[in-house]
Amino acid sequence: MSERSARNKYVKIRTTSDERDVWQALADEEGVSLADLIRKRLNDSALKSPKSKSVQRVVLEADPKVIRELSRIGSNMNQIARAVNAAGLQPEDVITVLGFLSDVAADLTVIREEVLTQAQAHDLSSQGVDFVSR
Structure with missing residues (x-):
């Protein structure tokens, strides 16, 4: 044929x-x-097969204590959000809660930057891995 x-x-x-x-x-x-x-x-x-930058996922081991602590922080933030939504707070109370949550967010940003710094110390750039901060 x-x-x-x-x-x-x-x-x-x-x-x-x-x-x-x-x-x-x-x-x-x-x-x-x-x-x-x-x-x-x-x-x-x-x-x-067009040439495109492939994304490589890298999993670094983390201290289990840090993971547990971050999990607790996330749980606490969820509980706070639920309580704020259910309580029907006055505007001044909402401002107080928002200030607290802003402080927690700042602390989490510091932790995130420290984790990125430690990850960059492993120097995986030779394998095409880039660490970027959001």
Whole structure:
């Protein structure tokens, strides 16, 4: 069976007139049909795997005590949020709670920066790993 007779499936796409004209001009320049041009371009190995920056996930071991403490902080913050929502606080009380939560958020930011600093100390940049701060 020849290569052309084995092709019995269709791929339909919508293009603008300008796109189709450009593609047809390219096909004419190469002396092939539009279908052959598209097939050739899509089957080209350079197009099969475009160069993109891959993301590598790195898991660093953490001190279990730190993990437990962070978990407690998160639980406490959830309890505070539930209590604030349920209590129907006066505006001045809400301001007090927001001040407290702001302090907790600042403390968590400090902890996060310390963890990033320690992670960078492992110097995984040679393996393509970047540590960034949000």
